[in-house]
Amino acid sequence: MQTHISFIIKTRFFHLRRIASIRRYLTHDACVKLVVSLIFSRLDYCNSLLAGLPASSIHGLQRVQNAAARLTLRKTKRDHITPLLRSLHWLPVNTRISYKLSTLVYKCLNDSAPDLEYLQSSLDLYTQPSNRPLCSAADPLRLHIPRSKLASAGQRAFPSAGPSVWNSLPLELCQSPSLDAFKSRLKTQFFP
Incomplete structure (x- = not known):
């Protein structure tokens, strides 16, 4: 994945330099739309495949997002990034990955996307062993995390990363009535 990530970083910084050259002619809203369409569309494309990668691999993508936020808000490298991301309502890259995984699991569990049948078949609700009661029995939406033979890739x-992120969410969030309500509550939950 490192080759893929390096290519994304290189091309997104190229596009950021191009946007920076015309930034003075753009309004704030136009710049946000341009950055979202050119930078975030590529950062978010298949980013759920990056789940579980070491922070050192994700760091380069976070640098791209930080540069995009600074360019959009006309800030310097010396400005702290967290308030900038918060003002733009942009989640950090590792949180965006968890957001996407959680949204995919919600869609699979609620049949919101019929084209995700192959993913639905890989999710199983956790079943309690019959010989002893567990505290997790009170959580009806808890998912079974399968054991994997390969510690890193598995x-x-x-089938492992989705349930891991899903099981870390509060129960009331998982029981959201609609996808839009779930996404809104999830972003509130994940926001730094």
């Missing part, structure tokens, strides 16, 4: 696959 835990990054959707």
Whole structure:
């Protein structure tokens, strides 16, 4: 994945330099739309495949997002990035990955996307062993996390990464009535 990530970083910084050259002619809203369409569309494309990667691999993508925020708000490298991301309502890259995984799991569990049947078949609700009661029995939407033979790659696959992120969410969030309500509550939950 490192080759893929390096290519994304290189091309997105190229596009950021191009946007920076015309930034003085753009309004704030136009710049946000341009950055979202050219930078974030590529950062978010298949980013759920990056789940479980080391922070050192994700750091380069976060640098791209930070540069995009500074360019959009006309700030310097010396400005702290967290308030800038918060003012733009942009989640950090590692949180965006968790957001996307959580949204995919919600769609699979609620049949919101019929084209995700192959993913639905990989998710199983957790069943309690019959010989002893567990505290997790009170959580009806808890998912079973399968054991994997490969410690790194197996835990990054959707059947393991999706339930891991899903099980970390509060129960009231998982029981959201609609996808839009779930996304709104999830972004509130994940926001730094």
